[in-house]
Amino acid sequence: MLDAAPRRGIAQPMLPRHARLVTDPTIRRAWMLGAVFFLCALVIIVRLFYLQVVRHDYFMSLAAKAQDAYRELEPDRGSIFVRERGREYPIVTNRTYYLVVANPSKVTNPGRVVDTLSTVLDLTPEEWPSIAAKLSRRSDPYEPLWRKVTKEQVEKIRAAALPGITDVRESYRYYPEPGFSGQLLGFIGYSDDRRVGRYGLEGYFERELAGAAGSERGVADAYGRPLAIGKRSVQEARDGDDLVLTVDRAVQIAACDRLRQGVETFSAQGGTVIVLQPSTGAVLAMCSVPNFDPVLYSEAKDPSVYNNPAIFEAYEPGSVFKPITMAAAIDRGAVKPQDVYEDSGEIKLADGKRIRNSDLQAHGLQTMVQVLEKSLNTGAVYVVTKVGKEAFRRYVQDFGFGKPTGITLDAEVAGNISSLDRRGEIYAMTASFGQGITVTPLQLALAYEVLANNGTLMRPYIVAERRHADGTVVKTAPQAIRQVITSRTASTVTGMLVQALEGAYDHKAKLNGYYVAGKTGTAQIADPAGGYGEEVNHTFIGYFPAYKPAFVILVKLDRPTKVKHAADSTTVIFRQLGEFLVDYFQLPPQR
Numbered sequence: 001m002l003d004a005a006p007r008r009g010i011a012q013p014m015l016p017r018h019a020r021l022v023t024d025p026t027i028r029r030a031w032m033l034g035a036v037f038f039l040c041a042l043v044i045i046v047r048l049f050y051l052q053v054v055r056h057d058y059f060m061s062l063a064a065k066a067q068d069a070y071r072e073l074e075p076d077r078g079s080i081f082v083r084e085r086g087r088e089y090p091i092v093t094n095r096t097y098y099l100v101v102a103n104p105s106k107v108t109n110p111g112r113v114v115d116t117l118s119t120v121l122d123l124t125p126e127e128w129p130s131i132a133a134k135l136s137r138r139s140d141p142y143e144p145l146w147r148k149v150t151k152e153q154v155e156k157i158r159a160a161a162l163p164g165i166t167d168v169r170e171s172y173r174y175y176p177e178p179g180f181s182g183q184l185l186g187f188i189g190y191s192d193d194r195r196v197g198r199y200g201l202e203g204y205f206e207r208e209l210a211g212a213a214g215s216e217r218g219v220a221d222a223y224g225r226p227l228a229i230g231k232r233s234v235q236e237a238r239d240g241d242d243l244v245l246t247v248d249r250a251v252q253i254a255a256c257d258r259l260r261q262g263v264e265t266f267s268a269q270g271g272t273v274i275v276l277q278p279s280t281g282a283v284l285a286m287c288s289v290p291n292f293d294p295v296l297y298s299e300a301k302d303p304s305v306y307n308n309p310a311i312f313e314a315y316e317p318g319s320v321f322k323p324i325t326m327a328a329a330i331d332r333g334a335v336k337p338q339d340v341y342e343d344s345g346e347i348k349l350a351d352g353k354r355i356r357n358s359d360l361q362a363h364g365l366q367t368m369v370q371v372l373e374k375s376l377n378t379g380a381v382y383v384v385t386k387v388g389k390e391a392f393r394r395y396v397q398d399f400g401f402g403k404p405t406g407i408t409l410d411a412e413v414a415g416n417i418s419s420l421d422r423r424g425e426i427y428a429m430t431a432s433f434g435q436g437i438t439v440t441p442l443q444l445a446l447a448y449e450v451l452a453n454n455g456t457l458m459r460p461y462i463v464a465e466r467r468h469a470d471g472t473v474v475k476t477a478p479q480a481i482r483q484v485i486t487s488r489t490a491s492t493v494t495g496m497l498v499q500a501l502e503g504a505y506d507h508k509a510k511l512n513g514y515y516v517a518g519k520t521g522t523a524q525i526a527d528p529a530g531g532y533g534e535e536v537n538h539t540f541i542g543y544f545p546a547y548k549p550a551f552v553i554l555v556k557l558d559r560p561t562k563v564k565h566a567a568d569s570t571t572v573i574f575r576q577l578g579e580f581l582v583d584y585f586q587l588p589p590q591r
Contacts, residue, residue, distance in 0.1 A: 075211030076171050078240035078467075080185065080201060084249035091180050091249075092202075092294075094171035098154040100145045102135055106164030110135040113162050120156045121146055148172060170195075179293055181252065183308040184286055184462075186410060187294040199306045201243060201462075202294075203410030208466065211240035239469035246282035246464045246476075251275055254580045255285040259555070262573040263289045268538075268560040272309050272441045273577070276552040278449045278543060280478035281458030283407070284551070286310050286442075311405070311412040314438035318523025319358075319375045320539045321434030323493055324447055325383050326372060328395035331489040334386035337496050340365045341382045349426060355381055358522070372519065373500035377433045384432035385425070392428050393420040398484045399447045400457055401439050407460045415439045434523060441539075445554040448541045451494055451517070452549035454487040456480050498546045509542055509571035511578045513589035517549075518542025518574070520566040525559070535559050538566035540574050545590040551581055 080092040100117065107113055114131050117123065123131075134143040147170070149157070154167050173188050186200025197206035214237030255273040263271045275285040288309040292300045300306070307313070329335045345362030347355040357363075357377050363370075371379030384392050396402070402417040416438045419427040430436040442460060450457050459479040466474045485493075497517035501509060509518055521539040524532035538557040543549040555570040555577075563569050581587070 073214035073235075073237040074168065074170055075213060075237035075469075076239040077173070077188075077211065078205075078209040078242045081242065081244045082247045082249045082252065083244070083464075088244065089176075089249050091175065091177055092185055093174050093176065095174040096151070097147070097170050097172050098149040098151070099147050099168045099170050100149055100154070100157060101166050101168055102143045102145050103141050103164045103166070104135050104138050104143055105141060107135055108163045113165060116157065116160045116162060117146060120153050120160075121149065173294065175293075175295055178295065179291065181256065181287055182292040182294045182297070183288055183306070183310075184247070184409070185294055187297040187306075189297070199410050200308060201245075201409065204408050205241070205243060205463075209240040209243070211469065212238040214238070241469070242467040243463050244465040244467065246277075246284065246462055247286070248284050250584060251581065252285045252287060254584075255577055256287040256289075256291075258573050258576045258580075259287055259289055262555070262557060262569065266538075266557055266560040266562045266569045268557040268569075270309065270558040272313075272554070272556045273573070274310055274441055274445045274552075274554040275577070275581075276445055276449055276460070278452040278458070278549045278552050281446070281449070281460045282464070282478070283460060283462040286462070307411055308409060310441045311407060311409055312440070314413055314415040314440050315537055316437065316523050316526060317434040317439050317444055317539060318521035318537070319377075319433055320444060320519050320521030320541050321437075321439075322372060322375065322380045322432070323451065323497060323519050324396070324399055325380050325387075325392070325432040326368065326496065327451060327485050327489055327493045328392055329368075329383045329387045330492055331395070331485040332387055332391060335368050335383055337368050337492060339368050341379065342366075343376055343378050345378065347378055347381055347429075349429075351426075353426070355429060369496050369499050372496055373504040375504075375520070380432040381429045384428050389420070389425060389428040392432070393417075395484070396420060396431070396437075398457070398482065399450060400443055400481075401437070401447070405440075405442055405446060405460050407442065408463055412442075413440060415443055434521060441554050441556050444539070444541060445552055448543060448554075449552045450484045451490050451497075452543040452552055453490070455483055455485040455490040457482055457484050494546055501542075504567075507571075508567060509540060509574045509578075511544060511575060511582065513591060514544050514578075514582065514587070515546035515590055516542050516544045516578070517546040520571060522564070522566045536564075538570045540566055540570035542574055542578075544578060545587065547590070550585070550587060551578075553577060 077094055079090050079094065081088045081090050083089070102113070110132060113135060114128055117131060118128055131145050134145060137143060149167070157165065157167065182200075184200050186198055186202030188195050188202060189198045190196070197203045197209060202209065214235045255275055259271050259273045262268070270289050272288045273285060274283070276282065277284055286308070290305055292305045297306070330337075343357070343363040343366045345357055345360065349355070355377055358375065363374060363376065366374070366376060366379060368379070368383070370376070371383065387395070396417055401415055403414045404412045417431070419436045420431060427436055446457065446460060457480070459481050461476050464476055468474070494517045497519060498515050501507065501516055501518055509516055518541055523537045523539065525535045525537060527533045536559070538560055539555070541552070541554045543552040553574055555573045557569055560569050
């Protein structure tokens with residue numbers, strides 16, 4: 001029987017070689033270490049395959065961005081010019097400044113950047129945190145730090161060689177004549193750090209004035225600075241168009257000066273003056289008070305001052321609307337200048353309401369000329385009943401009321417003549433003397449331009465030329481919209497207005513040596529709660545020389561308190577401005 005355990009002294013059988021390799025601790029550790037190295041190598045190979053093959057495009061894009069030196073090329077914004085005696089004057093142009101920009105991911109020392117900018121730009125401690133906050137946005141490759149940096153300042157910043165800090169040239173608006181009609185020009189504001197035109201000409205022609213930005217792309221070093229070597233591509237910026245206005249510099253200044261004086265003299269809250277060339281529709285002057293300085297637009301206490309009252313503020317015109325009513329009636333053959341009616345001082349309506357003359361008097365038998373001369377509300381009602389409501393509404397629309405004029409200025413309103421669409425004769429009756437409808441000053445001036453221009457309505461325009469950066473010029477040609485009334489009607493109404501002004505309340509508008517056709521309006525201001533209050537607006541519109549008109553002038557005063565009637569306020573401003581125009585343009589006397 002054999003023992004279970006081998007006996008001592010007896011040799012053990014030899015194991016196979018591969019068995020010894022497995023059981024040898026040293027060899028086993030070597031195998032394990034080799035396996036670890038193999039697995040690591042496998043992981044590295046897989047990772048490299050993932051990075052270099054699967055994510056190749058992504059990391060190539062990152063590398064390209066890291067080496068990409070990109071700079072936007074800002075175009076020069078177009079300038080705005082006016083003319084005076086054949087010469088051109090810039091009223092809006094540009095001055096060059098710089099925008100300091102950071103790429104926070106490439107900024108190596110934010111504290112040094114803040115210290116440098118604070119010293120060069122003379123920043124206050126209160127302004128430092130905003131720059132530091134922008135530098136902390138590491139994922140944003142473009143952070144504007146400071147605007148309107150001068151050339152001298154930007155050269156000092158460049159000399160500091162701050163990694164991740166660059167600059168972009170910017171043009172800022174410069175106004176050679178401060179205070180030159182901000183409402184007409186508009187201003188440059190900001191939208192998401194982008195400078196854009198707002199209101200007026202700047203707003204309406206934003207795209208044309210702004211031009212198109214270009215770009216420059218090249219290779220950058222580790223600090224984000226452009227390298228002279230390497231690929232470089234440039235797309236040139238396209239500068240904006242220049243605008244040459246129809247506005248005459250001397251006429252604009254004279255109109256604004258006399259309006260400011262009038263607002264002060266008659267204690268008005270504001271006012272508007274418009275001067276048109278009736279044969280073309282060109283605007284020679286457009287000014288309102290209060291105004292604002294485009295440079296300091298952000299300091300305006302009331303943002304509503306940005307709107308141009310000449311095209312934005314619709315109001316009930318009052319008696320200046322009576323010549324429109326009279327023109328419709330004469331054009332229809334409904335009345336003639338010497339036709340008469342019995343003025344009893346008031347008209348009683350079916351609902352018990354009454355329409356009275358402004359002077360609360362009855363004048364007996366009156367001609368159509370006297371209706372205009374004495375500004376009789378009952379006479380205007382008599383005339384509109386002869387025309388008929390539907391025909392009257394069509395004439396009012398044809399004169400241009402109820403829709404924008406189409407002038408190339410931002411934020412124009414249409415006014416409101418919707419009451420003429422309602423049932424009942426009362427709405428046409430009140431509209432006949434300028435109540436219950438609203439119009440803009442420019443619409444009124446254009447309606448009188450119809451009377452001055454042989455019955456033709458012209459499209460108003462304020463830009464005479466647009467000059468492209470490539471040298472081409474686009475000129476604005478006068479455009480007739482439609483024949484509203486016959487030439488004979490226009491001549492007849494002109495004669496009636498001349499005759500009425502010669503002996504009416506409006507005599508203060510007379511110009512020595514010239515016939516003037518015109519009409520005043522003292523319009524009550526509607527109370528939001530209903531009815532009319534004590535406050536009024538004054539308007540005078542006239543054109544001269546009456547039988548060969550060179551100018552249409554509208555003068556409006558908002559809520560004057562020194563005098564009651566427009567015949568004592570706006571006519572004075574009209575005459576002063578008319579005398580200037582006669583002298584400035586050397587008009588030969590007519591009478």
